[in-house]
Amino acid sequence: MDSVLLEVKDLFCERDERILFDNFSMQINAGEVVQIIGQNGSGKTSLLRILCGLSDAYEGELFWQNELIDDVRNSYYQSMLYVGHLSGVKGTLTAEENLQWMVQLDNSLNKCSIAHALKQVGLYGFEDVPCHSLSAGQQRRVGLARLYLSSAPLWILDEPFTALDKQGVAEKEALIAQHVSAGGSVILTTHHDLAIPGKNIRPINLDELART
Amino acid sequence: MSFFFAALKRELLLVFRHRSDIINPLAFFLMVAVLFPLGVSPDPSFLSEVASGVIWVAALLACLLSVDSIFRSDFQDGSLEQMLISAESLWLIVTAKVITHWLVSGFFLALISPLVGMMFFLPEQGYFSLIVSLLLGTPTLSLMGAIGSALTVGLRKGGVLISLLVLPLYIPVLIFGAGTVQAGVMGLPIQGYLALLAAILVFSLMLAPVAIVAALKISVRS
Numbered sequence: 001m002d003s004v005l006l007e008v009k010d011l012f013c014e015r016d017e018r019i020l021f022d023n024f025s026m027q028i029n030a031g032e033v034v035q036i037i038g039q040n041g042s043g044k045t046s047l048l049r050i051l052c053g054l055s056d057a058y059e060g061e062l063f064w065q066n067e068l069i070d071d072v073r074n075s076y077y078q079s080m081l082y083v084g085h086l087s088g089v090k091g092t093l094t095a096e097e098n099l100q101w102m103v104q105l106d107n108s109l110n111k112c113s114i115a116h117a118l119k120q121v122g123l124y125g126f127e128d129v130p131c132h133s134l135s136a137g138q139q140r141r142v143g144l145a146r147l148y149l150s151s152a153p154l155w156i157l158d159e160p161f162t163a164l165d166k167q168g169v170a171e172k173e174a175l176i177a178q179h180v181s182a183g184g185s186v187i188l189t190t191h192h193d194l195a196i197p198g199k200n201i202r203p204i205n206l207d208e209l210a211r212t
Numbered sequence: 213m214s215f216f217f218a219a220l221k222r223e224l225l226l227v228f229r230h231r232s233d234i235i236n237p238l239a240f241f242l243m244v245a246v247l248f249p250l251g252v253s254p255d256p257s258f259l260s261e262v263a264s265g266v267i268w269v270a271a272l273l274a275c276l277l278s279v280d281s282i283f284r285s286d287f288q289d290g291s292l293e294q295m296l297i298s299a300e301s302l303w304l305i306v307t308a309k310v311i312t313h314w315l316v317s318g319f320f321l322a323l324i325s326p327l328v329g330m331m332f333f334l335p336e337q338g339y340f341s342l343i344v345s346l347l348l349g350t351p352t353l354s355l356m357g358a359i360g361s362a363l364t365v366g367l368r369k370g371g372v373l374i375s376l377l378v379l380p381l382y383i384p385v386l387i388f389g390a391g392t393v394q395a396g397v398m399g400l401p402i403q404g405y406l407a408l409l410a411a412i413l414v415f416s417l418m419l420a421p422v423a424i425v426a427a428l429k430i431s432v433r434s
Contacts (some may be wrong), residue, residue, distance in 0.1 A: 007260055053296075053297055053349065054293055054296060054297060054432060054433060055433050055434075056433040056434060057433075057434060072269050075298045075299075077298060077299040078299045080297070082293070082294070082297055082307075084290055084293055085290070086289055086290025086293065087289070087290055088286075088289060088290040088291045088293065088294040089290075090226065090289060090291060091283075091289070091291060092226055092229040092230055093222075093225065093226070093229070098227065101218070101222050103221075104215060104218040104219070104300075105294055105295060105296055105298040105300060106294075106299070107299060107300075130229070
């Protein structure tokens with residue numbers, strides 16, 4: 001269970017003439033939950049965007065399963081699921097159409113269980129409603145329904161619990177526990193008190209890194 | 213290939229759900245055609261003389277008006293991020309987007325251009341060259357406009373910049389497009405003009421998707 005999925009070496013990132021992290025290294029093993037902690041503006045989102053290849057504003061090296069990410073970009077993208085601040089949900093499309101497109105984009109999502117995933121996130125009966133008429137929490141749920149379809153080993157989640165109700169958060173925590181038990185890993189940021197049943201959460205505190 | 217059709221289907225569905233995107237460029241095109249004679253001169257001989265230029269300028273500006281929105285909404289709701297970290301080729305999505313933009317702006321413009329030609333007393337031998345030149349020229353406008361759109365999508369106010377970036381690229385298309393119609397009106401052979409328009413189209417068809425993909429990566433990743 002101790003194989004290294006993602007490795008970061010000597011990461012340096014500067015934003016608006018402020019150094020967010022310098023000489024930052026970390027490893028993410030299979031079966032691990034890593035929570036990135038830090039104040040607003042401490043660089044949590046910047047770090048996650050660097051990890052999933054959505055930012056070039058860094059120096060340092062990233063490795064996916066001991067290979068440089070730039071060399072294995074396509075297979076990395078297939079093994080990684082990113083849910084960002086922006087959910088990627090189109091307001092004019094229905095929940096089902098949105099998920100169908102996401103499945104097209106990402107081969108690691110399972111096409112057959114869209115209806116099941118929508119039921120899981122509590123949107124049963126809302127499949128045919130355009131997403132702009134859903135509530136903020138429901139739109140969030142459409143984006144998170146991808147987690148139920150995913151077979152990717154690494155999940156990168158940026159504030160996944162924003163706008164979710166308590167029950168929704170508990171369901172996602174259970175889902176994360178299940179994913180981790182199956183050998184997957186999760187990197188996430190949240191200001192919510194995370195409680196993954198039966199799992200240890202490894203915290204990485206960006207505020208402390210900035211001070212040292 | 214099935215991925216390309218899925219992308220095309222999504223784009224067409226998005227346009228169909230947001231119909232003002234279709235109506236806006238057409239309404240602009242028609243408005244210019246209606247207002248120009250009122251503002252300048254309703255004299256038929258004058259109008260038929262300037263018809264080719266005015267119709268082409270109106271089509272070009274109508275296209276420019278809608279080009280800004282090609283990637284805007286995908287950028288704002290995060291769909292673009294997901295497209296960038298997909299293992300599927302981004303240029304297929306980009307091509308689907310440009311084709312949809314052309315269908316909505318250029319293709320429909322070319323279809324209603326005879327109506328506008330009639331309002332400008334365009335001599336009847338000019339209609340064929342008008343439609344064909346628009347059909348050949350407007351895809352280039354969409355392709356080049358998409359480059360500007362991709363470069364400016366990350367900026368808060370990209371509207372002015374996009375015109376500055378794209379207008380110089382539009383000028384050859386305008387010159388040869390209007391020239392085609394002029395030649396058609398005067399009964400001269402138009403094959404040379406059409407060949408040039410087609411050559412510009414093939415050239416931009418090859419290079420623009422690469423440029424658009426690179427521009428999108430710059431816009432999102434920096």
